[in-house]
Every structure is written in structure tokens, then in C-alpha cells.
Amino acid sequence: MLNRRKLIKHLSSLPLLGGIAGSSIPLTSALATPKAKRDVVKELGIRTFINAAGTYTAMTASLMPEEVMETIQAASHEFMMLEEVQDKVGERIAKLVHSEAAMVTAGCWSAMVLGMAGVLTGTDPKKVAQLPHLEYTGMKSQVLVQKAHNTGYVHALTNTGVMITEIETLEEAEKAINERTALLWFLNYNAPLGKIQHQEWVALGKKHNIPTMIDMAADVPPVENLWKYNDMGFDLVCVSGGKAMRGPQSTGLLMGKKDLIAAARLNGPPRGGNIGRGMKVNKEEILGMYVALERYINLDHAKEWKEWETRIAQIESAVKKVNGIQTEKYVPPVANHTPALRISWNESSIKLSPKDLQEKLRNGNPSIEVVGPEKDATSVSLTVFMLKPGQDKIVAKRLAEEFSKATIS
């Protein structure tokens, strides 16, 4: 017996299709059977879930809106010069975010690597080829970081060969600056913990003629942050494209001074022989990111916020019906700055550990992800900005169910 694929192959090898039209093979029906649309996710048994946690990288961060997917689809049908895509998109993005220039990178992390590399190499191709080796090259090698900002994210910078010097106060910074100081790096997320604030950091850079860079990966909303730090005078601003902006997860933006963006681009694709060659972003993603950014800026942000508050209220009122449940609404000050809900209880009245609750929600139908407990707390937290319309009701119902079941009567 010929299976469908073999049949088609067999037919196409015949000189004239009509030659077998009169044969006993039911030709038209064999070829016209509408193919069921393939569902690869289901085929591979990959778990999908309601995301009441947030834009976590491990949870694939965000879902791309229709406009972004349409852009990706449309772009996939034609060849283009990668450089031209980056040129044209960069120009538009720069206007939207008030920077001299911009480029789409393979995430905020990649924006930091390429931005750092550009600071070190300038537009000297010899230096580009020398990275990550800095000794005897004439390149600078030190980056100043406040102690409170010195997290794992600095590894994006040290990828280029630079060393981090930790400081706490402006006086310490002044003392640490020397002729090898390449960059002053600022982690927006930890700004409240640091002793030196944004403007002072920028002023320090200007005073010593050293570029400043800010990592604000997860720090929209508010939307204004997209231009706030460019307006403030940071030379390089890095943000994730695939978090709240809902661009492709593998994209980010590097915004900043024209010469630095040009230098950053020399350190990445389509060129080889540089440290950034592996940080490729395809034309679909570059264009998709542009459309995601435009869409994000044009959203009715007040309306979005109201919708999130309504969802939080819905979930809060459902779980509060269970005796012994306490709730607390909060908004993180920086990063994932959206309405969130902390739900806590006492295990003497509700016999359920936060880990157990997480497992029950995860293994339920539909599967739901929430944020795990803070250390030593009997609580879980959730956000609602990654929910699809209507999912807040499901989350509310499932939480109330599990709490009720575990209530000791």
C-alpha cells in the first residue's frame, strides 16, 4: 500500500498526472484531504500554563501580540540585508525613545555585552578582534559599580574582559576612577539600595568623560522609563524586549550615543571575528521588536493598569472568602512595576504549605504558575499582567478551591 507521502512522490514522478486519472486510485480525495493543523506543543507533550507569576525568563517571559506575530510572518517571506534592517529599525526606535541611535539586540544581556564592547573598542577593527583580551592593547579595563548594584548581571560586562571595581560613595568613586576606567554601570532595579542616585552617576561620568550605562531590563512599566534615562544623559540604556513590552523573548534594545551604538554594532553579527557573533537577532525578531515597542508605547496604559487592578480585586475577593486567608496588594517600586497580590495563611487553620499549593496549581487543569513563597513565609504571590482575559477568574477559583480543601474544620 502506498501511504500518502509515497503516493504524492509517486505521482509527481509520473510524466503526466492525467495518465492515471482514470485508474482505481481515488486521486482527488487522496490529495484534497485537508491536513489537520499541526500542534507541535501538544505533540511533544509540553506543558502550557496560565502565567500568574510574571515575565520570568524560565517561563518564556511574555506572549507576543498579534501585530508582532503578523510582522514576523510577513518578514519571513523575503530576503533583506541584515544591516539595512538594523539601520532602518534603529533610526525609528531612536526617535521613539529620545536617543541618538538604537539597535535591536539578543536581549538586554546582549545589549550590555555589545554596549560594553563598543565602549572598549570604539570603531577600531583591530581592537574588535582583540576582545576579550585587553592587556597590551591600549584598551581600558575597569568598570565602576556600586556595591548594591554588583549582582550576577555584571557578568554581561566581564564577558568582554573588563574587571569590576566596587564602590559605595561618591568619594570612593572619585578615588577609584583612573585612566583605565572604561564605564560607570548602573543597575536600575537596585537603585533604591545604592548610595549614589541616577543623576549623580550621570554627572560623575560627564565630569570625568567616562560613559555611563544603565540596565533597566524589566523596568517598564512605566512606559516613560523608555526615554527617561536617555533624557537624563546616560550614554547607553539597555532594556529587555520580551518582558512587559511583549516583543520576541530573545530581543532587547541598546539605546544611546551614535558613536557608541556604531561601535557596538561592529562587535556583533553579521560580522564575525568578534565576541558578539553568537548574539544574532534575525530580521523577523528585529522587525517584531520594533512593532512591539511601537505598540507598547501607544497602549492606553491607564486603562491597562485599571484592568490589572480589577483582576487583582477579583482574585482577592475570591480567596478572602476562605477563613484564615490574608491578602496584601502591592506594587514593586522598580521592575515588574504592576499590581501584585500576596496571599498568606496560617498552617494551623489551613493545612497547606506554599510548596504544596504551588504543586497543586501546577498539576491542576489548567496548570497555573504563581510566585513561590518568600523565605520562611507561608504565602504565595501573584501578578496579573501576563494573564489572558478571563484567566483571572480561573486563578481565583482554583486558589479558593485549594484553600477550602485544606481548611481544618
Ligand SMILES: *Cc1c(COP(=O)(O)O)cnc(C)c1O
Ligand atoms: C531580565 C534581566 C536581564 C536580562 O535580560 P534579557 O532580555 O533576558 O537578556 C538583565 N538585567 C536585569 C535586571 C533583568 O531583569
